[in-house]
Amino acid sequence: MxxxxxxxxxxxxxxxxxxxxxxxxxxxxxxxxxxxxxxxxxxxxxxxxxxxxxxxxxxxxxxxLTVNTADQAESSLHVIKSPMIGTFYARPNPDAEPFVQVGAMVAQSETVCILEAMKLLNEVPADVNGEIIEILVNDGQIIEYGQPLFTVKVSE
Structure with a gap:
């Protein structure tokens, strides 16, 4: 496909x-x-x-079609996906620390990255509370709509 x-x-x-x-x-x-x-x-x-x-x-x-068979059987895992096409930025500016790193705890609505689209910077919020388990993209990478950005272990 x-x-x-x-x-x-x-x-x-x-x-x-x-x-x-x-x-x-x-x-x-x-x-x-x-x-x-x-x-x-x-x-x-x-x-x-x-x-x-x-x-x-x-x-x-x-x-x-190439299929990625990553095992996500654990129900406490959640994937934060890109809400738009754009360029992924892990930090607010080149000199700043990243919004999140692996192991960081995030709260729902907390900014986890920025996507630049048509010269506009759009903050992407976490949609769950939890711990960042994996960052699935690189800083400066072009992102597609719906592309997985982060894996989060949901906290209860």
Whole structure:
């Protein structure tokens, strides 16, 4: 599946009333969840999909797709995703300390990074309380919409 096809697929789901989508074709498994939907971890074993709702989807060529099978089975993990396309900045200015580092505790709504888009700097807040487990992107990297930025171990 090419990036453009995947983006088209995501746009179709975002515009529909479906909150969570699971797709399986051979060894290829895709789980897509809208931002704001209940945080779920997919379990692809011994489950059957409800086929009552059918959406027009781009053609899938599983041979062209590279799948990252990172294990996120632990339900206390949450991924902060990019709300927009832009350039990722870990610090407010080049001389400052990063907003967060691995091991840092963050509070919901606390700024974790800045995304620059069209010369505008947009603060990205944490959407949960917890500990930063992993920073998934590099300072200055171009980020896509929905791209995972941080893994957070949610505190209760």
């Amino acid at each position: 090419k990036i453009d096809e995947l983006k088209e697929f995501m746009e179709i789901i975002e515009q529909s009333s479906i909150d969570i989508m699971k797709l399986e074709k051979g060894d290829f498994k895709l789980f897509y969840q809208k931002q704001g939907a209940e945080n779920l971890v997919p379990n692809f074993e011994n489950q059957h999909m409800n086929t009552d709702t059918v959406l027009p989807l781009p053609s899938l060529d599983v041979a062209d």
